[in-house]
Amino acid sequence: MRFDTVRETDPAVADALDAERERQNDTLAMIASENHASPAVMEAQGSALTNKYAEGYPGERYYGGCAHADEVEELAIERATELWGADHVNVQPHSGSQANMGVYLALLEPGDRILSLDLTHGGHLSHGHPANFAGQIYDVEQYEVDPETGYVDYEGLAATAETFDPDIVVSGYSAYPREVDFERIQAVADDVGAYHLADIAHITGLVAAGVHESPVGVADAVTGSTHKTIRSGRGGIIMCDEEHADAVDKAVFPGTQGGPLMHNVAGKAVGFAEALDPAFDAYAEQTVANARALADQLQARGLDLVSGGTDTHLVLVDLRPSHPDTTGKEVETALEDAGIVLNANTVPGETRSAFNPSGIRAGTPALTTRGFTESACREVADLIADVVDAPHDEAVVRAVSERVDELTDEYTLYD
Known part of the structure; x- marks a missing residue:
């Protein structure tokens, strides 16, 4: 998708649109309420x-x-x-x-x-x-x-x-x-x-x-x-x-x-x-399978999940049992620096504020649209856990960012 006409009339907006397209291409969208629409929809x-x-x-x-x-x-x-x-x-x-x-x-x-x-x-x-x-x-x-x-x-x-x-x-x-x-x-x-x-x-x-x-x-x-x-x-x-x-x-x-x-x-x-295409049913099934793989691996890495898992497209991590001094906002910021975009989220029995809560929410709809399957989502879970364990370690964040770059190149989005 190009913005040549916009660039002729408003280069500042064109720059922002180009940058947003590149951001989506070069990061892993894991906000559970986001997805990637097809070029036809756009x-x-x-x-x-x-x-x-x-x-x-x-x-x-x-x-x-x-x-x-x-x-x-x-x-x-x-x-x-x-x-x-x-x-x-x-x-x-x-x-x-x-x-x-x-x-x-x-x-x-x-x-x-x-x-x-x-x-x-x-x-x-x-x-x-x-x-x-x-x-x-x-x-x-x-x-x-x-x-x-x-x-x-x-x-x-x-x-x-x-x-x-x-x-x-x-x-x-x-x-x-x-x-x-x-x-x-x-x-x-x-x-x-x-x-x-x-x-x-x-x-x-x-x-x-x-x-x-x-x-x-x-x-x-x-x-x-x-x-x-x-x-x-x-x-x-x-x-x-x-x-x-x-x-x-x-x-x-x-x-x-x-x-x-x-x-x-x-x-x-x-x-x-x-x-309505049968391929969409397979997509939805894969979205749930990916979320379950993500959940299983996050738990294997010692993170606590609200309800102990998932039946849907999202997981909700309560950081308090495993990382009591780490807030969801800290993790959200560090993960975004590494190219994984999800959101801090309140959890049941929240002891902090909605602006700096104790959990993170991660979803698989956009990853699945890119073609991710269970094995790739388990790897993403490991990357998330690496950052949760050391959100302020620049070397860890940089290593995760490099692997995210490889994954986004492998699972391309928009040309």
């Missing part, structure tokens, strides 16, 4: 649809000239419906958080009660953190993972639901490495007369490929991101049954958004088509 997102306002929905726009925008959005909807088996799909949300906002607006009133997983236990800001709109508009109570096992405490969730009497129960998480029992959470919601929102932002692709249980047809509404494990155009999606379709559509437009980002919808359509 081309669609850089298309002439960036110029088009298309407020409304296909066949019911508030502007003229939307015939081709309608075609693209209808393709995205049809492909999403096939991928996830939903009755109704809205592909317009600009992000997973805005998809959540759309569901709240469709199903709740201000001041209603949300029951969701605590952020430090793997939840998400948009599930009710006080710094987020959800925590400011709604009354929020939170459940936790079992401190002994690291798995969601389903019995504790049920007990909290009984006393709190929520209007909606939120499942689906941003730093939880185990498969979610959506049917069990649906039963809790049913028992207390609450809606159930399943936020599959991180596992959208795993659910589409059938390597993780699907909440579609179980929960009242399902939201997701479209640029993580599904590897499509950047944005969000809402899926629901026909009962809630009108309310959801009105909540997205005009409730929370104006014109949809039609170039992103085009990227979603292209990515969904790629995910």
Whole structure:
């Protein structure tokens, strides 16, 4: 991908774009919420649809000239419906958080009660953190993972639901490495007369490929991101049954958004088509296999994993048992210097702050897109462990960086 036209008009931005492409080529992306979109998806997102306002929905726009925008959005909807088996799909949300906002607006009133997983236990800001709109508009109570096992405490969730009497129960998480029992959470919601929102932002692709249980047809509404494990155009999606379709559509437009980002919808359509190819199922299976290999080798190197492993695309390392004086931020910084990009993350029972937490989160979606298999991911685990053991040793960081250079040359990304 070249930026010749940008360079002619804005060399400063062209330099930044070139540098970012090189950064992605030359580093290992292990932030669990990141992936590498195909050139086709990126081309669609850089298309002439960036110029088009298309407020409304296909066949019911508030502007003229939307015939081709309608075609693209209808393709995205049809492909999403096939991928996830939903009755109704809205592909317009600009992000997973805005998809959540759309569901709240469709199903709740201000001041209603949300029951969701605590952020430090793997939840998400948009599930009710006080710094987020959800925590400011709604009354929020939170459940936790079992401190002994690291798995969601389903019995504790049920007990909290009984006393709190929520209007909606939120499942689906941003730093939880185990498969979610959506049917069990649906039963809790049913028992207390609450809606159930399943936020599959991180596992959208795993659910589409059938390597993780699907909440579609179980929960009242399902939201997701479209640029993580599904590897499509950047944005969000809402899926629901026909009962809630009108309310959801009105909540997205005009409730929370104006014109949809039609170039992103085009990227979603292209990515969904790629995910319908049987090769995507193999990709998703390999992503999970790679995460398990990564987890096994990190444990072999003496690192503690929340829940003791993973069923998904990510691992969550608690540094306190093995490296009590080392923070996640220290490790994140040292690893980035070595060419491995992941993020510091809170862990259950966090004793530090969210800005300088006790854990690190690592994912395998982007590595798998590059072609990594289990053996390569085990080697990456060793490289990570080397840096965790000596984050301030320049010789160690330099040696890891040299090996990362070899791996990125071997597993090429963008020409």
